Amino acid sequence: MKFLKLGILLAIITAAITACSSDNDSPEETSDTFDRGAMLANWTDNIIIPAYTSFNSRVVEMETATTTFTETPTVENLQTLRSIWKEAYVSFQNISMFEIGKAEEVRFRNRLNVYPTNVAQIEDFIATGNYDFDLPSTIDKQGFPALDYMLNGLAVTDAEIVIFYTSNSNADGYKNYLKTLSQTILTLSNEVLISWTGGYRDTFVANTSSSASGAVDKLTNDYIFYFEKALRAGKVGIPAGIFSNGTLPQNVEAFYKKDISKELLLEAINASVNFFNGKNFNGNSKGASFKTYLDYLNTIKNGENLSALINDQFTIAKNKANELNVNFVEQVETDNSKMLASYDELQRLVVLMKVDMVQAFDVTIDYVDADGD
Amino acid sequence: MFTIVQKYFKKDTQAVPLAVFRVLFGLMMFLSIVRFWMNGWIEKLYIQPKFFFSYYGFEWVKPIESYTYIIFGICGIAALFVALGYKYRVAIIVFFLSFTYIELMDKTTYLNHYYFISCVGLLMIFLPANAYFSVDAYKNPQKAFQMVPKWTVDSIKLLLGIVYFYAGLAKLNSDWLFNAMPLKIWLPSKYDLPFWGDLMQQPWAHYAFSWSGALYDLTIPFLLLYKRTRWFAFALVVIFHVMTRVLFPIGMFPYIMIVSTLIFFDTGFHSKVTRFISKLLRIDYSKMVALSQAKKYRFKTNITLPILAVFFVFQLLFPWRYLAYPNELFWTEEGYRFSWRVMLMEKAGYAQFKIKNTETGEQFLVDNTDFLTPFQEKQMSTQPDFILQYAHFLGEHFEAQGHENVAVYAESYVALNGRLSQPYVDPNVDLMKQQESFCRKDWILPFNDTIKGL
Structure with a gap:
């Protein structure tokens, strides 16, 4: 009798140990009333992949325009390239937050948008012709900010800029650098898009596990990280001098073009709002999202209407950002208090998302033992 | 009254439960260290960070760069020695010191179960856990005893009882009982559990888990103490801890608790365990028994009891220190740690x-x-x-x-x-x-x- 009991006991313990020895678990069937698989599918099929597709076609155009300009460096071709560069840069704001999968692997955001760009080093690279954009040390010499310098920052007038690509003693060096910049962006963009449309979409959507490696947890962390670091701090806080003694106008996004910094910020805020609400990239229909997930969890918890609070705060932040000068360099230099006010509203959003939303989702930040206190 | 107490402290019992506890505890600790190491957590938690959060009064306890691995190595080996009962007294002292050092290096990783292990380690320094079924006893018949004072086994039961009961008391608050918080947040996020995912979304389940959790903690020490409810209680222990293991990232704690509660069982059960281990390792079990035939362990000095008395008074009082602070404990956390508030908020x-x-x-x-x-x-x-x-x-x-x-x-x-x-x-x-x-x-x-x- 005792042996039987002991046997049963050992069986239970063994079963228990084997049943839960996988900490980064494989996806399981879910059947509760909120379908995270559907949310992941809405994110990928209606937002992420369409946004990357749209961005990729801008980048293809940019690469073609770069070739045209380097073959025939005229003021007109420069202006065409510049306007396509701007379109692509704006479009980039819609995908920068999705640093997951291939994008994470190639460090997409760091390769495409680290600013301020390192002008001295760029000139050095052009002079020697010796550079490798795959090296992590080159992130501040490539991407859109480097193109910004090459298209807007070499000289004051367009005619003077074109001279760098025509009669400059190292015109070929400038042309090659410009071409490599464009091509690198295209290569990276292709890689990420192909990965999504290839197998990664299904892997991502199927990964509904609730562990730190689950797709919902990971993308939630990525989204908030992007909003806090790249959007709030990068676009507003750092230039406004929040993290330094004194303002840093040279750290404004698109520093050389100058008059598009506000447009880039507004596009990024819009992209964040739309993702939060699960809005289709190519239309107005909405699907499962952070908002519907919060609403679902609130039917259990009966607490404050968090999704409404977040959406309200998004509106306030957008309105504050709208009051800014189109050119943040001017804004910082003439009336920085408006930048600070804009930062404060974005900061409130960070608190709502990083504290309240993360608590509601019970998102895991990392895989370590912790007993919740 | 006094004579009852005196009589109790003169009572003897079989040494085998203490021996089994020593073996299983040592093994569990060894496995915990190995698991910690294999997960890369020594590197991640104690070597990579640039800054470490110290406990008040223990600011001098810091990781020592890559030498930190040596502390873990020493701790693991000491745990193994404890399991074997080889040079036991030194091994358990080294284990207690190295484990506590690790625990004190950074309070970011504070877990109630680390504190529990430090407490058990400290307690075991004073217990004759190597009197039976140990290398020490095997090599030196002088050190082999079949009987030990009853209170030595009971002291472990008391510590376990405090841990459970105090964890239960801590749950008696309005958030836990009447709002089913924080389980209302934690359980729905376990939507991907097979079969259980759906249940985890149901408000009634959150309340059921809250109330049964509190009830379990408050009653389990008593259910384990009484022979008639013991098997039932142990089944509950297994179910409860397996569930916490599935639901929450608390590592080895559930297994350690399951194994520890075996101390409540009769000597018959523990003899079977030792016989089973002997068979597994091809040790001559009869020789083991013969060595220690009917000898009773006696403490050489009489300071052990007073020391343990102080230890247990501390254990009983320390968790109540939060009462000295005027504000909400959960909010300010003044007096929150080292009080068996496990998975509470x-x-x-x-x-x-x-x-x-x-x-x-x-x-x-x-x-x-x-x-x-x-x-x-x-x-x-x-x-x-x-x-x-x-x-x-x-x-x-x-x-x-x-x-x-x-x-x-x-x-x-x-x-x-x-x-x-x-x-x-x-x-x-x-x-x-x-x-x-x-x-x-x-x-x-x-x-x-x-x-x-x-």
Whole structure:
């Protein structure tokens, strides 16, 4: 009798140990009333992949325009390239937050948008012709900010800029650098898009596990990280001098073009709002999202209407950002208090998302033992 | 009354339960160390971070770069020696010291179960756990005993009983019982459990889990004590801890508790375990028994009992120290740790630090990721003693960089058990001027709500 009991006991313990020895678990069937698989599918099929597709076609155009300009460096071709560069840069704001999968692997955001760009080093690279954009040390010499310098920052007038690509003693060096910049962006963009449309979409959507490696947890962390670091701090806080003694106008996004910094910020805020609400990239229909997930969890918890609070705060932040000068360099230099006010509203959003939303989702930040206190 | 007590302390019992406990505890500890190492956590938690959060009074306990591996190595080997009962007294002392050192290196990783292990380790230093079924006893028949004082076995039961009962008492509060918090937050996120995922979404299930959890903690020590309910109680122990293992990231704790509760069983059960292990290792079991035939272990000195009495009085009183602080315990966490408050609340926070020159008014914010790991930042942002220590670290760091008249302010928000986040630390208080102490931290802003109960 005792042996039987002991046997049963050992069986239970063994079963228990084997049943839960996988900490980064494989996806399981879910059947509760909120379908995270559907949310992941809405994110990928209606937002992420369409946004990357749209961005990729801008980048293809940019690469073609770069070739045209380097073959025939005229003021007109420069202006065409510049306007396509701007379109692509704006479009980039819609995908920068999705640093997951291939994008994470190639460090997409760091390769495409680290600013301020390192002008001295760029000139050095052009002079020697010796550079490798795959090296992590080159992130501040490539991407859109480097193109910004090459298209807007070499000289004051367009005619003077074109001279760098025509009669400059190292015109070929400038042309090659410009071409490599464009091509690198295209290569990276292709890689990420192909990965999504290839197998990664299904892997991502199927990964509904609730562990730190689950797709919902990971993308939630990525989204908030992007909003806090790249959007709030990068676009507003750092230039406004929040993290330094004194303002840093040279750290404004698109520093050389100058008059598009506000447009880039507004596009990024819009992209964040739309993702939060699960809005289709190519239309107005909405699907499962952070908002519907919060609403679902609130039917259990009966607490404050968090999704409404977040959406309200998004509106306030957008309105504050709208009051800014189109050119943040001017804004910082003439009336920085408006930048600070804009930062404060974005900061409130960070608190709502990083504290309240993360608590509601019970998102895991990392895989370590912790007993919740 | 006094004679009853005197009589009790003269009672003897078989040494075998203590021996089995020693073997299983040592093995579990060895496995825990191996698991910790294999997960890469020594590197991640004790070598990579640039800054470590110290316990008040133990600021001198720090990781020692890659030599930290040696501490873990020593701890693992000591655990194995404990299991074998080889040079037991030295082994358990080394184990206790190395394990406690590890625990004290960074309070970011504070877990009640680490504290539990330190307590057991300390207790076991004073117990003759190598009297039976140990290498020590095998090699030296002088050290082999079949009987030990009954209180030695009971002391482990008492410690386990305190852990459970106090964990149960801590759950007697309005958030846990009447709002099913934090389980209402934690359980729905386990939607991907096979079969259980659906159940985890049901409010009635959250209440059922809350109430049965509290009831379990409060009653299990007694159910284990009485012979008639013991098997039933043990089945509950297994079910309860397996469930916590599935639901929460608490590592080895469930297994350690399951194994520890075996101490409540009769000697017959433990003899079977030792016979089974003997067979497995091809040890001559009869020789083991013969060696220690009918000898009774006697303590050479009589200071052991007073020491353990102090230990248990401390254990009984220390968790109540929170009563000395006026504010909500869950909010300020003054007296929260080392009190068996296990998986009791959900807190999320955000803290941003401002460095200000008090003369010129120049100021800037700190990017926490420059100094802290994500795990450290998460723990720091909800616990005031972390916030204070980090603020001092930042102040000293920037002073060393040449900044002058440094004042450090924190803007922070905390959400507790699903309530909306609210400001946590007074943003107008220069934290450089505040010192860590056991006194109440009056720079924590009020909670603006009440949680009733213990």
